[in-house]
Amino acid sequence: MKFSFLRSLLPFIVALLAATILVTSQPIQAMPAQNNHGGFDVHIPENTPDNINEEDEDWGDDWAEEEVTSPWQVTGIIEAAYGQFLQSNMTEKSSSLNEIRARINIDYSHSLFELAWKIDSRYDAVLDKKIWQTRELNVAASPFSFLDVKVGRQVLTWGTGDYLFLNDLFAKDWQSFFSGRADEYLKAPSDSIRTNWYFDNVNFTLVWTPEFTPDNYITGERFSFYSLQMQKIVAPRETFPVTKTNNSQWSARLNTSVNNIELSLYGYQGYWPTPQGGKATVENQAQGYFPKLNSWGFSALTTYAGGVINLEYSRYNSIEDRHGKNNNIANGQHRFLLGYERELAKNLTASVQYYLERTANYQALLENSTTPEQVVDENRQLITLRLTYRTQQQTLTYSLFSFYSPTDHDAYLKPSINYQYNDQWLFSAGANVFIGKDDYSFFGQHQDNTNTWLRLRYAY
């Protein structure tokens, strides 16, 4: 990921920081404030008889009306994670995940703006390196009563799908998703300017990302995958060469609510988020790149029979291959989603989704493909099911997410258990199971990537 945009922002942010520090000159207060009995940061007057008993001290009867509040808040996590392939894989390591992560979130709240800085550093034993990543560094403000602006590195999400993305073309991190990192890491940050315009019941969001941010897609560093060129499963140690693009991407959404139905219109101008194109270099080497992509779509969401029903459509225009004749560039698509979620029983929630991915100019794709027998069905379909059961006062969560494709004859199961021992400690375990008939299908190519994982997290 390139940092140049962020770099150009840095002086501004640093100056802002310095100014606010000078103006407020208040000490940074860790949050939650740690006191010696691990409870609330409650001011207890010394003459209160309550402080004799630890139990009562937690419950000083008068919850202090005044508390020293600092505009600074520092929180974070420390996490150890380990994941292992369940069969031999052609990757260099037999572990899919092996890292220690420290995360620091610094928030500063000013009457005119909010600053968020989230630093993620980890030692990644799968990649044998220390990685520093600024996950967020942004300033948010409301310069006008009808406008909210957020500038800087941020995580962006929209659309109605659950683990399925149609109109959401913001960067994703598939490596995190496949290796069992926390869900939030499925979304990768981008350096963007987001503006939210509010007019009565209508909300317009415009996001400009000056430098196109691709997904963190699957490479041979951590997982194996099917190479169409080589006609086999590969896991190249050197990431395959991909030409980057420095051009910008635009994302827009118009959102309103009519009779309790949430309606959205979406537009996108940018690039395919994964290298869906290939071209020859000067040295006649094949090289991947991100072909141009424009899309538009809509979604509707409402409550129905005690649950939530959602519908979404998106049209992908692969404008460098409008007629689908170029075998090296992905064809356009129609993406359609229908989903329903509801509580089945107390603490048990289920959601199902039907997803259709229709390839445009399918005949041209077949005719121009060198491997027509491996081409995806014209109407690729997916059915997903999510079951979530929470018990023990919601501290223990069992979850299963499953993808099944009747057209690709493959499936992907994501079972997990989460145990929130207390406010600080979270223990999680799970698996990523890939099943498939063919080596070249979407999930089938990842059969050797089937893994199980464990995570231990401390939040402060």
Added chain:
Amino acid sequence: MNRLFYSNIKQVKRLVVMTLITLLAVNTTLQAQELSAEQIIAKANLAAYYAGDDGSAQARMIIVDENGQKQMRQFIILRQDKKDLGDQNMLVFFSRPSNVKDTVFRVEKHTEQDDNRWLYLPALDLVKRISAGDKRTSFVGSHFFYEDVSGRNPNEDSFSLLSEDDNSYTIKAVPKNKNSVEFNYYIINISKSNFLPTESTYFDAQAKPVRKMTVLKVKNITGNATVMKSRITDLTNNSYTEMQFRKVKYDIGLPNNIFSERSMRTPPKAWLK
């Protein structure tokens, strides 16, 4: 003549006194009869969940499990009544612990249909619509159910006045649809002075008490008797949650447009102080 006059006056006096006493007695009986169990419950609902036209408060919960393990939740609530005993809008901004910080929960409470609920997940900057769900499931892992926080719909139960004394009414509530709840009936004590429920005990099919809500502290805030501290105990294992409030304010004039998706992404700081 005089004697007759005086005796007449005496008689009149007696008559007046008698009449007054009778009137008073009748009046007292009338007053007691005036308030049916349903009316008392309506008044209690009004006092407990509809004080003022809107309001804000800081709240914290300590959740203590049967092993004494503690968890905590701290949040700010903004509330707006559409109509007394009717629909309400609510926003809940979580600040602690750090794993729920900046999470926002939004409810449009409806008395005639399912509630609308949204959850804002700050890590993804995502506002997620969530299904209305069972109202008798735990609110953020505490012993308080959604229904305890936003009020149980009185149409769900049949009420009967069991007894009353100088200070309180004791009312038995039997759910109309027993399959929808985990209890068989509950008994609720309501203060006569301010109509706040002071204690509710839930019984199972064997008439054994299994769950209990106790009000621990009440304070008068701008004319509204307000529960400042209460506890819900699971009597089967003695685990419990205590909820405390502070900075409670009423009739602060929250604008309607506060209760929107925008406030979830960009909390309205001016109203959260």
